[in-house]
Amino acid sequence: MEQKLCEAAIRGSVDSLHQLIAEDELILDKIVVGYFGGKSPLHVAASSGRTKFVKELLRLNPKLADVLDSRHQSALHIASAEGHVEMVQALTRVRPRMCIELDQEGRNPLHLAAMNGNVEVLKELIQVKPQATRGRVDGGETILHLCVKHNQVKALELLLKSCGDMAFVNAKDRGGNTILHLAVLDSKIEIVKCVLTNSAFIDVNGKNESGHTAMDILFLARSLSGGQEDLDCDIEDVLQQARAMRSKDLERHVSLENESNGLMVVASLIATIAFQAGVTPPGGTWQDDSNEHRAGDSIMAYKYPNAYPYFLHFNTIGFIISLSTILLLLHKLPSRTRLLVWIRAVIAWLTVLAVTFTYAYSITVITPKKYSHSPSHDIVVVIIVWVSLMSIFVFTRPIGAIRRQRRTNKAVERIFKFGIRIPAGGAQPIQGGNSV
Structure with missing residues (x-):
């Protein structure tokens, strides 16, 4: 029966x-x-x-x-x-x-x-x-991982459009690989384009458990495979258009972003100080009118006529440079170029120098005569301190660069000696579909 x-x-x-x-x-x-x-x-x-x-x-x-x-x-x-x-x-x-x-x-x-x-x-x-x-299946993959492994572009596109929120799109398998990692590892350019085109939430610079981004995996896979240079170049172009980076470049980019944020805070603070010093100079302002002065005039300009122009010049320089720095940072210029990095460093040093001299002239004005020294003595002290700081800065940077280069050389030697290990979670197809 x-x-x-x-x-x-x-x-x-x-x-x-x-x-x-x-x-x-x-x-x-x-x-x-x-x-x-x-x-x-x-x-x-x-x-x-x-x-x-x-x-x-x-x-x-x-x-x-x-x-x-x-x-x-x-x-x-x-x-x-x-x-x-x-x-x-x-x-x-x-x-x-x-x-x-x-x-x-x-x-x-x-x-x-x-x-x-x-x-x-x-x-x-x-x-x-x-x-x-x-x-998730027993291997830890999501349905998106399965689409990538089985090269199902249409199904992946449907899922990304219908339910592709940030957590879902950037979900990782047991090897910490996202769908973008797997697509790049298997050189599936159509999948890569589908992911980047149909999802605004994909983290193109996300790292797996080995600390590799999708761009890192592309370079690692390229070094181990032959005959796929054209395909890999196409994938590299697509990733670059999406602003994907290698992990080392990403760390440098994050460092520059943090540096820019810190510089923005410092520039804003210096601009505030310079503005306050300009409208309220050391020693205050006259409160009444007379034949010699007007109300609101700087007392320092009358009592120290030789020092006041220098104070005014350095304070104005610090204020203008600080405002210029803020404008440059707001325009998000490509700070990774050597020229702009050098220009930004020079601007920062000039700002600090202007503030230093402004402070020196201010202290000279408000310090009682019995505690004050000659202006030349103050200038000598400032020059000595400044030269000392610059010397430390100049000599420590090459030492740090040499150490970083040595670490890089050792890492390269280890790679050639032991080989490159591709992250876990490669594209091994899961048997699925027919049950009968």
Whole structure:
């Protein structure tokens, strides 16, 4: 009797089904309680594409949709893998919760549909259970990872557009690899373009557990493979357009960003100080009018006529340079070029120098005569301190550069001695799809 039912399922003969039920009214109930140890007639009909037969079975006994075969797969798993849209619709109407049922390898029906590129089936399943897209298989991959590994561009595009939030798009497998890492590692340029085009949330400079970005993986893979220079160059161009960087360049970029932010704070502070010193000079201002001065005039200009012009000049220089620095930083100029880095360093030193001399002249004015020294003495002290600081700066930078170069040389020697290790999580295809 059981064999006849399976044969009817293979043929899709609804009449034979009715005849068998007439002979044994409990035959479908026996299937539900586990009478068959392997595949149920619903599984057989699903794998054979017999949609009409499947609909009739579900009408007679909807509980058949809950039955799992020896691989822990439901009929919905099989229909999704085979791409039978109408059958999937019938199964999900009866048991929508089967969308999140996992087989032996931790895959739900959406995983199987994506792996086999069944886009229309995937659309139906997403509408029924969108949360099922967040499930991970036993290897730690998301449904997006499976699309990349099986080169399913259309399915990946659908998922990125329909439910591609930041956490989902940048999810990592057990090796810490995102979908962009895997696409670059396998030199799948269409996948790379799809990811970068259809998702605004992808972190193009995200790192895996080995500390490698997608651009790092491209260079590592290029060094180990031959004959793919043109393809790798195309991928490199696409990544560069998305502003992807190698990890060492990324660290330098972050360092420059932090340096720019710090310089912005310092420039703003110096501009504030210079402005305050300009409108409220040391010694204050006259509060009344007379034949010799007006109210608001700087007392320092009358009491120290020789020092005041220098104070005014250096304070103005510091103020203007600080404002110029703020404008340069706001325009986000490419600070990685050597010329701009050098110009920015010179501007910073000139600003500090101007503030230093402004401070020296201010102290000279407000210090009582019994505690003050000659101006030449103050200038000598400033020059000595300044030369000392510059000497330390000049001599320590080459030493640091030499040490960094030595570390780089040692790293290169280790690479050539032991070889380059590609990060875990390479593109090893997962067997999926057909269950029968």
